[in-house]
Amino acid sequence: MTMNSENNNKDPRHLRRILAIWLPLAAVGDLLFWFLVGPHVPPGDLTSTASSNQFDFNILFVIALPVMIGVWVFLGYSIRTWSAKRVGVAEPKGGSAARSNLRAQVWWITLTTVIVLFLAGFGTVELVIGNGSGGGEGPNPAWAPTGATAAELASATWSPTDNHVLPVQVIGQQWQFTYRYPTFGGFESSQLILPAGTDIEFNVTSLDVIHSFWAYQLSVKADANPGVNNIAYTKTTKTGNFTVRCSELCGIWHGAMYNYGKVVSKSAFESWATSTEAANAANTANLAPYAFTYTPDANGAAGGYYEDGTVTPYSTVEVYGAKQPAS
């Protein structure tokens, strides 16, 4: 019989002890988190993507928590059990078993590999079934909700009684986001109002530098690049308020580039959209034709001198909206 075998026979079954401590702690911790904390984890449940992201965070946490508790339990147990200052414990302790334990290593590597691979698969599935999970998918989205093809949206209307996707254009500019509603005459507004229970297609672009549209409680985040139509999807599930922030450092007023939006009932949205369309009609007539991207004048709009009554752009293709690239 070897020395290790003798030691093992004399030592208590540490693994069982550790498991006996870890298992109830992990189980209770997970249950407490899932039922008490989980429903309140950001970004909430204002949209399908927010709910999905909240679910993802909760899944990640209930997987990570037992691992974390396991590490802490093992550390605490080790300090208490194998401390060199502990009376009656020989020093050094452990012998060859302390240098390596093949069985423990195999278990550890196997378990962590399974967890990581599971999370990779889980994340991919969530990304696919969530139509991009609220992230910008570029001008040609790989995943989109039913009824959100370019052809369908080009001719789509929206009313509280249909289930059409509502396209909303997000325009970043130094230093404010504005929003256009192509299904309501293409009016532009500094307010972002959305109907509840509706699939939303955000078409995100910029008139100058790179911004990033981050509607936090909607769990939508998409870069706003000049000359690019970055598409992101979500589905609003209930009414509520949300915050929009620019999350790409874009200049001196970047920190002030935020506003608040609302998800309202479908009828309230229709009322707001139609009244705003009418109120803004005079200005909408002056806006550039709705396009997925716009090409601003790189030198800025100001500085030129114009004769009275004869203002003309620097170039017919350099002013916001004058050029409509193929999307």
Next chain:
Amino acid sequence: MSKGGRLASSIGLILVAFGLVVVAVATLLTPGTPGGVVDFTKAQPAGQPVNLTVQTVGAIGYGPHPTWVSYLVKSPSTGKWIHDTTWQLPAHTLIHVTVMQYDSGSPLRNQEWGQVQGTQGGTATLNGKSFSVYNSYTGNGVGHTFAVPAIGLSVPLVGVSGSATNICGEAPCTPKFAHNKITFSFTTPGTGEYNWQCFVPCGLGWLYGNGGPMSTQNFMGGFLDVVQS
């Protein structure tokens, strides 16, 4: 040093470090009034409307950036023009704004800013004539805008003719030079710091026109420092 002395020294150092952290955090979290503000809170009795008069010039004409476009504000106490863009205003108070616009104009990059927004009645006046929308592709275009995004305020400042022979070339400008007079009123929100800016990318020569004077305090942007009256 004795064991007790070392212990006392350690505790003292920890307390000093903790105190510094507390002071630093408190300083960062306490909204402070920026230095050099122009105080309008004493211009009128509490609750009475406040008159705010500003001018925009195509070139400030002095200082380290004499060619930069800029705003100036008329001091409520001395009546002199001041190159400062942080203005202290009383909360929940009607502000009557007069803008003397001495700069020329051009089409807006985003015509959205051609619409008067957030003012009393949703209108402004241009040389005495009320308007709510200005098409920047007509007339002399828009020189600048005055916008406070956080309260939804935005007013286009129509440009003067670039071919005028009496364009003001150095601030402060006087009404003998070509100008447009724009007036509007708005109500200040609760206390806080609200940034304001021009939405015309008038920093000519910088990327997308938003560098230089558009990205430097005291030129084309600043703060409304709204305080209790």
